[in-house]
Amino acid sequence: MGLNSTGTTGSTGSTGDISNTGYSGYSDGMDRHFIELDRVEKVFDVRKKTGFLRRERREVRAVDSISFTVARGEMVGYIGPNGAGKSTTIKMLTGILTPSGGRLRVAGIDPSRERTRLAHRIGVVFGQRTTLWWDLPLIDSYRLMHRMYRIPDARYRENLDRCVELLELADLLDVPVRQLSLGQRMRGDIAAALLHDPEVLYLDEPTIGLDVISKAKVREFLRDLNAERGTTVLLTTHDLQDIEQVCRRVMVIDHGRLVYDGPLAGLHEVGDSERTLVVDLERELPPIEAAPARVVKVEGPRQWLAFPASESAAPLVARIAAEYPLVDLSVREPDIEAVIATMYAEQAQYAKQTEFAKQTEFAKQTEYAEQAEYAEQADPARRPGEAEETVP
Amino acid sequence: MGTGRLYAAVAAGGFRRYATYRVATAAGVFTNTVFGFILAYTYIALWAEKPHLGGYDQAQALTYVWVGQAMFAVMVLGSNGFEAELMERIRTGDIAVDLYRPADLQAWWLAADTGRALFHLLGRGVAPMVCGALFFELALPTDPLTWIACLVAIALGTVVSFAIRYIVALWAFWLLDGAGAMQLTWLTGVFFSGMLLPLNVFPGALGEIARLLPWSALLQAPADVLVGEADPLGTFAFQATWAVVLLAAGRLVQSAATRRVVVQGG
Numbered sequence: 268m269g270l271n272s273t274g275t276t277g278s279t280g281s282t283g284d285i286s287n288t289g290y291s292g293y294s295d296g297m298d299r300h301f302i303e304l305d306r307v308e309k310v311f312d313v314r315k316k317t318g319f320l321r322r323e324r325r326e327v328r329a330v331d332s333i334s335f336t337v338a339r340g341e342m343v344g345y346i347g348p349n350g351a352g353k354s355t356t357i358k359m360l361t362g363i364l365t366p367s368g369g370r371l372r373v374a375g376i377d378p379s380r381e382r383t384r385l386a387h388r389i390g391v392v393f394g395q396r397t398t399l400w401w402d403l404p405l406i407d408s409y410r411l412m413h414r415m416y417r418i419p420d421a422r423y424r425e426n427l428d429r430c431v432e433l434l435e436l437a438d439l440l441d442v443p444v445r446q447l448s449l450g451q452r453m454r455g456d457i458a459a460a461l462l463h464d465p466e467v468l469y470l471d472e473p474t475i476g477l478d479v480i481s482k483a484k485v486r487e488f489l490r491d492l493n494a495e496r497g498t499t500v501l502l503t504t505h506d507l508q509d510i511e512q513v514c515r516r517v518m519v520i521d522h523g524r525l526v527y528d529g530p531l532a533g534l535h536e537v538g539d540s541e542r543t544l545v546v547d548l549e550r551e552l553p554p555i556e557a558a559p560a561r562v563v564k565v566e567g568p569r570q571w572l573a574f575p576a577s578e579s580a581a582p583l584v585a586r587i588a589a590e591y592p593l594v595d596l597s598v599r600e601p602d603i604e605a606v607i608a609t610m611y612a613e614q615a616q617y618a619k620q621t622e623f624a625k626q627t628e629f630a631k632q633t634e635y636a637e638q639a640e641y642a643e644q645a646d647p648a649r650r651p652g653e654a655e656e657t658v659p
Numbered sequence: 660m661g662t663g664r665l666y667a668a669v670a671a672g673g674f675r676r677y678a679t680y681r682v683a684t685a686a687g688v689f690t691n692t693v694f695g696f697i698l699a700y701t702y703i704a705l706w707a708e709k710p711h712l713g714g715y716d717q718a719q720a721l722t723y724v725w726v727g728q729a730m731f732a733v734m735v736l737g738s739n740g741f742e743a744e745l746m747e748r749i750r751t752g753d754i755a756v757d758l759y760r761p762a763d764l765q766a767w768w769l770a771a772d773t774g775r776a777l778f779h780l781l782g783r784g785v786a787p788m789v790c791g792a793l794f795f796e797l798a799l800p801t802d803p804l805t806w807i808a809c810l811v812a813i814a815l816g817t818v819v820s821f822a823i824r825y826i827v828a829l830w831a832f833w834l835l836d837g838a839g840a841m842q843l844t845w846l847t848g849v850f851f852s853g854m855l856l857p858l859n860v861f862p863g864a865l866g867e868i869a870r871l872l873p874w875s876a877l878l879q880a881p882a883d884v885l886v887g888e889a890d891p892l893g894t895f896a897f898q899a900t901w902a903v904v905l906l907a908a909g910r911l912v913q914s915a916a917t918r919r920v921v922v923q924g925g
């Protein structure tokens with residue numbers, strides 16, 4: 268697989284470069300703004316029965332003014348708690364949902380306007396659904412893709428062989444889809460989404476319900492796909508390992524708003540995360556006093572101290588060693604899951620506040636002012652993420 | 660041409676899908692045959708009492724019975740066809756998968772349903788018809804052209820049948836639970852297709868109206884062509900008109916549905 272295997276990924280003729288240089292080397296605007304969202308909104312009208320023949324209308328802002336861009340060849344993780352608006356965003360990116368507001372472009376195309384034209388350039392995997400033909404052998408679904416996307420015969424054969432090999436589908440091709448296990452079906456679906464050489468692949472929870480080995484296979488496949496073909500990947504997941512192992516960039520969304528956009532490691536700085544110092548003393552002692560660290564747990568002679576991840580551990584250790592009978596110690600890095608959990612919790616609280624603001628019928632401006640204020644108050648480390656949110 | 664191959668592949672898939680369920684097919688043939696016998700004896704009693712009811716002699720009436728049993732699955736007069744599946748896809752949100760594909764929803768399902776109808780014609784139509792011909796004296800034509808004309812009428816009938824059910828299925832975009840709508844169409848279909856009694860037996864204005872409704876394209880039309888009671892070309896024109904009108908209406912509903920209405924589920 269080399270340069271010539273990048274196939275139909277565009278007319279630039281330099282698609283092969285993607286695997287070497289990544290997206291940074293591109294001056295072409297279309298490639299840097301391959302996926303572009305500008306204050307995109309999606310509001311659902313929900314009608315609830317509140318009594319006999321009485322209905323209450325409520326608005327759900329599933330996606331609330333989101334802006335971001337993804338360059339060609341990037342691999343981006345899209346995470347957030349349940350109901351954050353991830354699937355809704357993906358649906359808008361495929362064109363099956365029309366945004367209620369804002370501007371959205373994928374490869375220069377307005378998805379909901381030109382859904383069919385876009386369809387030839389994107390691949391989609393909804394982990395919870397299948398594009399495969401339930402009652403028929405797997406291979407039949409692939410033959411259908413061959414016709415549907417009008418894939419040239421040689422190209423189809425090559426792509427199929429490659430997917431069959433890398434996703435280990437050889438023994439499954441003649442099995443009716445309804446007899447496949449979840450993991451097998453998911454691999455089958457991923458292959459189905461890639462036979463037509465899409466330039467971008469959206470995956471909505473592609474590893475949901477998979478075992479460790481299947482997950483590893485899927486992740487490796489996605490990395491290879493990106494490296495060899497320069498396919499842009501946008502994936503949502505609740506498994507942070509997917510992000511850690513596949514994506515260089517992560518976007519966190521909550522209550523329909525983008526709350527972080529940057530490298531995964533950067534989440535530590537944003538999330539006010541804490542490292543933990545575990546110290547073993549000679550004997551049981553009252554909790555150590557060493558601000559800014561605070562004792563979070565005591566178990567016999569062993570004590571756990573939490574301190575801000577941004578602080579250096581050295582002076583803290585020195586101080587404790589000077590004042591206490593220290594036997595052993597270790598420093599634990601914050602767990603990324605914990606960081607994100609804190610972040611979700613903070614956001615939930617913030618959302619409650621804005622909800623209150625909405626109910627008391629503040630004008631939109633006030634709300635935005637408040638939001639800006641909130642951003643000011645928060646850890647300044649939040650700012651870079653925030654800045655990236657706005658599209659130039 | 661590429662599009663033609665796609666929908667041919669979809670139709671082939673529709674055919675093979677139903678072909679995989681052999682036991683269900685056998686059970687269906689059995690049921691249709693049993694019902695054929697019951698109806699045949701009822702009709703014999705009825706036509707003995709009132710010969711030339713609705714312009715049929717007894718042999719024509721019996722032919723009508725067995726054509727009805729043969730068309731039962733083909734025209735989806737009894738069970739649920741694709742519409743139950745399509746409604747379920749809309750309700751659960753699986754329709755999302757169908758919508759982001761570069762294929763037309765209506766054409767896709769029409770192709771799949773045509774494949775299904777072809778299978779049902781062979782798998783569930785031929786056997787009851789042969790059985791009826793063996794045990795009863797039917798008014799079957801000897802001219803192969805009449806048989807061909809009947810097949811054309813059947814083909815047009817399946818398109819009308821599809822077009823009706825497609826519109827019904829799309830209501831699920833608004834109603835979400837389409838079971839009620841489906842039952843209503845099913846009842847209407849059984850009555851107005853002439854499954855219970857030939858439509859030309861219906862008296863007065865009811866008969867006039869019933870014969871003009873699209874459901875009469877499903878069973879009455881091919882049966883009348885077969886027993887030589889209707890002019891084939893006029894029948895084709897009638898069926899084709901309904902097919903075009905209903906397919907166009909389906910397109911309208913489809914574009915309204917996919918534009919305005921929401922895809923369910925995460």
Ligand SMILES: Nc1ncnc2c1ncn2[C@@H]1O[C@H](COP(=O)(O)OP(=O)(O)OP(=O)(O)O)[C@@H](O)[C@H]1O
Pocket residue numbers: 311312313327328329347348349350351352353354355356921922923924925
């Ligand atoms: N068809 C719909 N009608 C009404 N509200 C909807 C609809 N689809 C989604 N929502 C609402 O929009 C919000 C976002 O939903 P979405 O499915 O995008 O979340 P998500 O981030 O994918 O969550 P999860 O991690 O659980 O999959 C939720 O509050 C949900 O209730």
Ligand SMILES: [Mg+2]
Pocket residue numbers: 353354355471925
């Ligand atoms: Mg979701």
